[in-house]
Structures are given as structure tokens and as C-alpha cells.
Amino acid sequence: MFGKELVEKHIRPLEPVPTDIPPSGSLRHPVRCLMFDIYGTLFASDAGDISLAREDHPGTQALADLLARHSIEKEPAALLAEFYAAVKADHDRSRKTGIDHPEVDIIQIWSTVLGTTDLEKVRAFALETEMIINPVYPMPRLKEFLGKCKDSG
Numbered sequence: 538m539f540g541k542e543l544v545e546k547h548i549r550p551l552e553p554v555p556t557d558i559p560p561s562g563s564l565r566h567p568v569r570c571l572m573f574d575i576y577g578t579l580f581a582s583d584a585g586d587i588s589l590a591r592e593d594h595p596g597t598q599a600l601a602d603l604l605a606r607h608s609i610e611k612e613p614a615a616l617l618a619e620f621y622a623a624v625k626a627d628h629d630r631s632r633k634t635g636i637d638h639p640e641v642d643i644i645q646i647w648s649t650v651l652g653t654t655d656l657e658k659v660r661a662f663a664l665e666t667e668m669i670i671n672p673v674y675p676m677p678r679l680k681e682f683l684g685k686c687k688d689s690g
Contacts, residue, residue: 543661547599547668551581553676571686580673596669603665607658609651617670620650 576582600613609616623646631639647663648654 543665544668547665547672548674549672551583551672551674553577553581568689576673579676579679581676583672583674599669600666603662603669607651607662616650620646623650 573579597613600616604611604613604616611619624641627641627646628639643663644656644659647666648656648659651659651662653659
């Protein structure tokens with residue numbers, strides 16, 4: 538299972554938390570580019586503290602089930618500790634080459650952590666893990682907003 542079916546299995550509506558900041562500003566025409574922050578702008582995120590170390594975290598059992606389905610004999614907390622250590626090591630390597638704000642190749646990280654080069658398995662595992670530990674949902678009226686952006690050229 539990958540793609541749409543996998544997302545539909547895990548996706549649940551989330552409501553954004555309103556801010557105390559009133560809308561302001563105006564556009565100067567012509568608009569040539571729109572840039573967005575993803576979380577809190579295009580998608581509501583429920584992650585908060587994404588650590589599954591607590592036994593009562595709602596994602597702990599789902600991640601344990603995912604590990605069992607993939608025949609990975611690790612506890613959720615141990616897997617995530619290994620994952621975060623791999624991300625940190627990758628960031629440290631990049632910083633030593635002069636990259637101040639490094640990004641990781643998440644598929645490469647998971648491939649290393651899972652010990653496999655089976656890209657289909659790695660991609661499916663990475664997507665489902667993300668859906669479990671960092672649930673997201675499109676912001677209200679996102680589809681309409683993006684449609685208006687497209688229609689306006």
C-alpha cells in the first residue's frame with residue numbers, strides 16, 4: 538500500500554489553532570511569486586511533541602503495528618531514537634561542509650535506519666511513519682485558495 542490509500546488510512550481532519558495576530562498587509566501587483574511556509578499555513582499539524590517515548594502517546598501502537606507489518610524487530614522509541622540520531626549525524630556532516638541550515642534526504646535516512654535499499658518499502662515506511670508521528674491536514678479553504686491563485690495567473 539502506497540500513496541493515496543496509505544494517506545487515506547491515516548488522515549483525519551485537524552482544526553487550526555487561531556493566532557492573536559490580525560490580518561494585515563496588501564499585495565503589490567504584479568505578483569510574480571508566492572512562497573508559503575508549509576506547517577501552519579498550508580497544512581495544520583498535530584505533532585506538537587513528536588516524541589513517542591510516552592507509553593500513552595496515540596501513535597505508539599500504530600507505529601508498533603507498522604514495525605510488525607514490516608517485520609522490523611524494534612520498539613517504536615528505539616526506532617525513532619535511531620532515526621533522530623541519523624538525522625543529527627547527517628546535519629552535522631553537512632554543517633562541517635559549510636551548510637548552515639542543512640536538509641536531509643529522508644529516503645536515504647530511512648534506508649540507512651531500516652538497513653534496506655528497497656526504495657518502494659522505504660518510501661511506504663517513511664510516508665506511513667510521518668502520517669503516524671506528524672499528522673497533518675489541509676488548512677480550511679486551501680483548495681479554493683490555490684484555485685484562485687491558479688486562476689489569477
